[in-house]
Amino acid sequence: MNALESVSNIFKALLPIIAVVALIFIIVMIVKINKTIGKLDQTVDSLNTTIGSAQNTISSVNDTLAVVNTYVKELNTTVKTVNNVSMSVEAVRATAERIVVKAVDKWSKEYQQMKKFVLNVLEKLDNKAKTSQSALEIADRKEENNGRKEN
Numbered sequence: 001m002n003a004l005e006s007v008s009n010i011f012k013a014l015l016p017i018i019a020v021v022a023l024i025f026i027i028v029m030i031v032k033i034n035k036t037i038g039k040l041d042q043t044v045d046s047l048n049t050t051i052g053s054a055q056n057t058i059s060s061v062n063d064t065l066a067v068v069n070t071y072v073k074e075l076n077t078t079v080k081t082v083n084n085v086s087m088s089v090e091a092v093r094a095t096a097e098r099i100v101v102k103a104v105d106k107w108s109k110e111y112q113q114m115k116k117f118v119l120n121v122l123e124k125l126d127n128k129a130k131t132s133q134s135a136l137e138i139a140d141r142k143e144e145n146n147g148r149k150e151n
Helices: 002-150
Strands: none
């Protein structure tokens, strides 16, 4: 039993030392946990500030989007007006083109008719001139023949 009593006495002497070491370890752990909780509290405060800033930014973005939506609605009206004007201009251009093409076609036909008429008149005048020339030549020959006969 002596051995057990020795072991018991050793553990009785070591127990307070182990308890003090365990207590120091627990105190160190509590201090570290306390520091970590303090840092965590600072992080949460910083996160709350960031979230508040983000909420303010989102609110500002929502206000800006509302303004942009108003401008887009106004611009949509303007774009529709410009589109309608563009379509009207295109319709006027197409109509003007058709009118010009018809006028040019009609003018071309009338020009061709006028050209034929003038050429016919000129041809008739040329034929008359040739006929008159031939008649004059025949008359001149007759006069020459008459003049020769009389001599």
